[in-house]
Amino acid sequence: MSAHSKRLDVDQVHVFRGDRHVLRGVSLRLDAGELVHVRGPNGTGKTTLLRVASGLLRPEQGKVTWDGRAIMDTRSEYQRELAFASHEPALKSDLTGVENLRFTVGLKRRVTDAELRAALERAGVAACADLPARVLSAGQRRRVTMARVVAMRASLWLLDEPFTNLDAAGGQLLTQIIDEHLTAGGSALVVAHSALTLTRPVRQLDLSS
Amino acid sequence: MNVGPAAALSLLLRRELCLSFRRPDQLLQPLVFFLIVTTLFPLALSPELTLLREMSPGVLWVAALLASLLSMDGLFKGDSEDGTLEQLALSGQSLGLIVAAKTFAHWLVSGAALVLVSPLVGTALAIPVDAFPIMMLSLALGTLTLSWLGAIGAGLTVGLRRGSVLLSLIVLPLAMPLLIFGANATDRAIGGESAAGALYFLAALCVFTSSLAPLAATAALRITLE
Numbered sequence: 014m015s016a017h018s019k020r021l022d023v024d025q026v027h028v029f030r031g032d033r034h035v036l037r038g039v040s041l042r043l044d045a046g047e048l049v050h051v052r053g054p055n056g057t058g059k060t061t062l063l064r065v066a067s068g069l070l071r072p073e074q075g076k077v078t079w080d081g082r083a084i085m086d087t088r089s090e091y092q093r094e095l096a097f098a099s100h101e102p103a104l105k106s107d108l109t110g111v112e113n114l115r116f117t118v119g120l121k122r123r124v125t126d127a128e129l130r131a132a133l134e135r136a137g138v139a140a141c142a143d144l145p146a147r148v149l150s151a152g153q154r155r156r157v158t159m160a161r162v163v164a165m166r167a168s169l170w171l172l173d174e175p176f177t178n179l180d181a182a183g184g185q186l187l188t189q190i191i192d193e194h195l196t197a198g199g200s201a202l203v204v205a206h207s208a209l210t211l212t213r214p215v216r217q218l219d220l221s222s
Numbered sequence: 223m224n225v226g227p228a229a230a231l232s233l234l235l236r237r238e239l240c241l242s243f244r245r246p247d248q249l250l251q252p253l254v255f256f257l258i259v260t261t262l263f264p265l266a267l268s269p270e271l272t273l274l275r276e277m278s279p280g281v282l283w284v285a286a287l288l289a290s291l292l293s294m295d296g297l298f299k300g301d302s303e304d305g306t307l308e309q310l311a312l313s314g315q316s317l318g319l320i321v322a323a324k325t326f327a328h329w330l331v332s333g334a335a336l337v338l339v340s341p342l343v344g345t346a347l348a349i350p351v352d353a354f355p356i357m358m359l360s361l362a363l364g365t366l367t368l369s370w371l372g373a374i375g376a377g378l379t380v381g382l383r384r385g386s387v388l389l390s391l392i393v394l395p396l397a398m399p400l401l402i403f404g405a406n407a408t409d410r411a412i413g414g415e416s417a418a419g420a421l422y423f424l425a426a427l428c429v430f431t432s433s434l435a436p437l438a439a440t441a442a443l444r445i446t447l448e
Contacts, residue, residue, distance in 0.1 A: 067312055068312075069308065069311065069312065069447055069448065070448050071448065089314050089315070089316060090314070091314075092312045092313065092314040093224065093313075093314030094314075095312070097308070097309070097312050099305050099308055101304070101305040102305070103304060103305030103306050103308060103309050104304070104306070105241060105304065105306055106304070107241055107244035107245060108240065108241065108244070112240065115233075116233060116234075116236075116237040116240075117306070117309045117310070117313065119225065119233050120225055120230050120233060120234070120310070120313035120314065120315050121225065121313055121314055122223055122224065122225060123223045123225060123229075
């Protein structure tokens with residue numbers, strides 16, 4: 014993971030959705046090995062912030078830089094270094110666990126099926142590798158998306174409500190996986206309603222204020 | 223290790239084909255529509271050979287156009303609804319490549335399949351066997367062009383809940399030259415005349431849309447993703 018030690022800067026970002034002013038000058042700085050926990054009531058723009066940080070959404074004002082360069086100028090390069098998990102699992106119900114991973118992770122980096130199976134096993138869903146996603150429970154789907162994030166080996170993780178539908182053990186496992194990612198020098202921007210208990214200090218960003 | 227455009231293209235094509243073959247009902251829908259419409263005409267009108275031969279190019283092309291259009295709506299919709307389109311867009315591969323791969327794969331399972339069953343339809347419509355190669359070539363060029371045009375419409379309407387009507391309204395006017403020259407090529411081939419002029423025009427349209435439509439469709443999709 015050579016790309017680590019890069020920094021994400023979100024600088025005075027404003028986003029409008031029709032008449033609504035969703036993000037009002039949000040700034041944050043995310044160094045390697047750091048996690049920023051984004052909180053706030055529903056509708057305060059947490060997901061919008063993640064979409065801006067991912068480069069999916071172009072802010073009306075302000076800019077986002079990665080390693081000192083504006084992400085919109087180096088979008089493809091930047092997006093190869095990030096793993097995004099939206100609040101919906103984003104799995105094709107007709108494809109199996111391994112296939113779902115192969116067709117997404119495989120676009121970012123060359124990956125073998127053995128690696129993908131290992132990632133599924135890490136997320137505790139090795140048994141779901143050859144089952145179509147349509148037969149999986151909501152929690153299992155969430156774990157498959159967790160495996161996808163792990164398999165991408167990205168420097169920056171953008172996770173939107175990653176704890177949804179996970180049981181207690183799953184929540185612990187995810188916390189542990191995030192911890193390992195940070196220890197390895199990765200960084201993460203996490204939207205979650207519950208408190209995060211990591212071994213490392215967590216910075217909070219409250220969007221309601 | 224980064225994934226080059228060629229490897230990404232092959233992976234995307236495999237993804238699309240894999241998804242299509244997991245849903246045989248959706249795969250067969252345009253094909254069945256094409257077969258039903260074209261075989262109903264001789265039954266409804268009259269099985270008289272001269273009349274059929276005169277009408278067959280028009281019937282064949284209208285049916286092909288509508289059958290292709292029928293499946294266009296789902297080009298980006300499925301991926302957009304389940305969130306996988308975002309994952310593809312964030313894969314670090316160019317969105318243009320993704321759009322091109324999806325559209326071409328869509329053509330393979332709809333347009334190309336239609337071309338392959340067209341001799342069957344041609345027989346039902348009393349098109350002479352000698353005219354089959356020209357008929358198939360014109361259909362291949364026409365359906366591929368239509369897929370590119372459809373990709374623009376699908377990109378523009380993917381965010382709308384009931385976009386399929388709008389999609390038809392956007393794509394059908396653009397497809398009129400295809401209908402005119404495609405039917406003309408087939409008609410000339412049936413009459414034993416040279417269809418070269420019409421075929422050249424279809425080929426030119428095909429090259430034109432293949433090179434520019436991916437850009438337009440990508441721009442449309444980019445707006446939707448925001």
